[in-house]
Amino acid sequence: MSYPFLKGHGTENDFVLLPDHDGTTHGGLSADELARRVRALCDRRAGIGGDGVLRVVRTAHLGVPADGSEWFMDYRNADGSLSEMCGNGIRLFARHLVDEGLADGSAPIPVGTRDGVKLLTVDGDQITADLGTPRVLGETLVSVGHLELGARHVDIGNPHAVTFVSCLDDAGPLLVAPDHDPDVFPDGVNVEFVVRRGDRHVAMRVHERGSGETRSCGTGAGAVMVAAAVADGVARDEDVTYRVDVPGGTLRVTWTVDDRVLLTGPAVVVASGVTDL
Amino acid sequence: MSYPFLKGHGTENDFVLLPDHDGTTHGGLSADELARRVRALCDRRAGIGGDGVLRVVRTAHLGVPADGSEWFMDYRNADGSLSEMCGNGIRLFARHLVDEGLADGSAPIPVGTRDGVKLLTVDGDQITADLGTPRVLGETLVSVGHLELGARHVDIGNPHAVTFVSCLDDAGPLLVAPDHDPDVFPDGVNVEFVVRRGDRHVAMRVHERGSGETRSCGTGAGAVMVAAAVADGVARDEDVTYRVDVPGGTLRVTWTVDDRVLLTGPAVVVASGVTDL
Numbered sequence: 001m002s003y004p005f006l007k008g009h010g011t012e013n014d015f016v017l018l019p020d021h022d023g024t025t026h027g028g029l030s031a032d033e034l035a036r037r038v039r040a041l042c043d044r045r046a047g048i049g050g051d052g053v054l055r056v057v058r059t060a061h062l063g064v065p066a067d068g069s070e071w072f073m074d075y076r077n078a079d080g081s082l083s084e085m086c087g088n089g090i091r092l093f094a095r096h097l098v099d100e101g102l103a104d105g106s107a108p109i110p111v112g113t114r115d116g117v118k119l120l121t122v123d124g125d126q127i128t129a130d131l132g133t134p135r136v137l138g139e140t141l142v143s144v145g146h147l148e149l150g151a152r153h154v155d156i157g158n159p160h161a162v163t164f165v166s167c168l169d170d171a172g173p174l175l176v177a178p179d180h181d182p183d184v185f186p187d188g189v190n191v192e193f194v195v196r197r198g199d200r201h202v203a204m205r206v207h208e209r210g211s212g213e214t215r216s217c218g219t220g221a222g223a224v225m226v227a228a229a230v231a232d233g234v235a236r237d238e239d240v241t242y243r244v245d246v247p248g249g250t251l252r253v254t255w256t257v258d259d260r261v262l263l264t265g266p267a268v269v270v271a272s273g274v275t276d277l
Numbered sequence: 278m279s280y281p282f283l284k285g286h287g288t289e290n291d292f293v294l295l296p297d298h299d300g301t302t303h304g305g306l307s308a309d310e311l312a313r314r315v316r317a318l319c320d321r322r323a324g325i326g327g328d329g330v331l332r333v334v335r336t337a338h339l340g341v342p343a344d345g346s347e348w349f350m351d352y353r354n355a356d357g358s359l360s361e362m363c364g365n366g367i368r369l370f371a372r373h374l375v376d377e378g379l380a381d382g383s384a385p386i387p388v389g390t391r392d393g394v395k396l397l398t399v400d401g402d403q404i405t406a407d408l409g410t411p412r413v414l415g416e417t418l419v420s421v422g423h424l425e426l427g428a429r430h431v432d433i434g435n436p437h438a439v440t441f442v443s444c445l446d447d448a449g450p451l452l453v454a455p456d457h458d459p460d461v462f463p464d465g466v467n468v469e470f471v472v473r474r475g476d477r478h479v480a481m482r483v484h485e486r487g488s489g490e491t492r493s494c495g496t497g498a499g500a501v502m503v504a505a506a507v508a509d510g511v512a513r514d515e516d517v518t519y520r521v522d523v524p525g526g527t528l529r530v531t532w533t534v535d536d537r538v539l540l541t542g543p544a545v546v547v548a549s550g551v552t553d554l
Binding site: 009 | 321548554
């Protein structure tokens with residue numbers, strides 16, 4: 001059976017989009033069958049390749065509360081597992097909705113996710129996702145190779161350990177997950193290695209649990225900005241914006257006075273077609 | 278500018294196909310522009326992803342001798358550089374021609390390449406490429422990690438060093454090119470690590486010069502079969518066939534009595550569409 005797909009990325013975090021507006025194209029699959037299809041699509045050699053799959057379905061066709069969202073992002077990781085949210089993925093999702101005339105880009109777009117409704121704002125080629133309120137938690141330790149490093153625990157929907165290093169090469173090849181405290185992170189953790197590049201400007205590498213090193217991580221960029229702002233002792237009486245360079249591009253992160261993290265950057269669809277994977 | 282593409286693979290050696298029958302879609306690009314487009318297409322995060330690009334053009338529209346071939350495979354590596362031939366790529370090329378009705382699969386199909394015209398035979402889901410006559414050369418040494426290994430030098434359009442190991446893990450992670458004798462291989466070499474799996478049945482891993490470890494290498498499978506047949510002292514008074522397992526699947530290689538190497542295996546198109554990369 002052939003079905004339509006698109007491929008795109010946000011700062012080189014890449015995804016296969018599956019239009020399935022009324023849920024009839026993929027909605028009839030069992031959980032196992034859908035997981036198998038996601039793995040086949042994300043396979044970078046035998047498939048199309050991607051860090052995950054974004055199924056584009058009208059909220060009305062799912063048994064979930066709409067909360068004002070016409071569209072729902074059914075996100076799955078490359079291994080077929082479910083995930084609540086993806087900061088770069090949802091920015092690409094909004095790009096697609098506006099490109100196809102499925103949403104009006106002149107106003108914020110509510111998009112349903114398993115982590116609730118998120119607001120997306122499209123401004124030219126820049127797309128902003130509201131990642132919600134961060135939780136700044138304690139200090140912890142991570143280690144990579146022979147280096148043991150102090151890190152800030154930040155939770156922004158998922159857990160992060162942010163460590164400031166003198167050079168991004170300090171993290172080494174990142175072929176295995178950095179060691180971390182299993183009492184603090186019983187379900188694993190994304191680890192960000194950060195250097196300062198200037199005033200309110202940092203650069204990062206990230207090791208994502210379950211994925212390894214990636215070219216970009218939206219919630220990771222958010223966690224990094226928050227940790228940097230806390231370390232810099234930035235006053236929170238107005239919105240604060242940092243530039244965060246990732247291996248796949250540049251993001252901007254704003255921590256608002258009402259304690260929300262806004263992730264802004266480009267997202268682009270590069271191909272569309274049909275597949276029978 | 279949007280233009281059509283397809284993606285497919287042969288034993289997980291994957292390629293972007295660019296239909297350009299009369300040469301007007303991509304033929305007007307300068308060499309630098311075309312190299313840039315190939316790199317963008319093959320980028321596995323920001324593009325579609327592939328080990329190379331196969332431009333599908335009628336031989337009549339190129340300034341090269343047709344030698345009976347209606348179609349020419351303009352093959353480029355993922356880094357944009359030109360290459361003469363690709364054993365798995367040309368099998369996918371033939372699959373595409375037959376799928377689209379551009380060639381009659383009931384007879385061998387001549388396909389032009391920079392290494393001359395190759396004959397392709399399609400039999401159901403199995404596609405055979407005639408890789409030509411191998412040259413069995415001397416013994417040489419390669420080393421990987423702390424292991425120094427004797428290897429057979431086989432040339433099959435490009436140079437190979439085939440080494441028999443006790444276990445495919447002996448090759449280690451293969452993150453860097455195995456050391457080799459620069460006097461024997463001044464332009465580098467593809468190195469195959471081989472174990473025996475049974476009678477006329479081997480399994481291999483390969484490190485390709487310029488690409489690193491790949492899931493499959495068509496000429497590499499051919500070189501491995503020839504080296505194994507020589508090592509086994511197989512009589513050459515009839516066609517000899519070996520099964521060669523690669524990480525991405527299974528190939529069969531036949532060394533004919535008239536001294537040609539035939540590479541047989543599956544090749545499949547998995548997606549088609551348009552892109553503006």
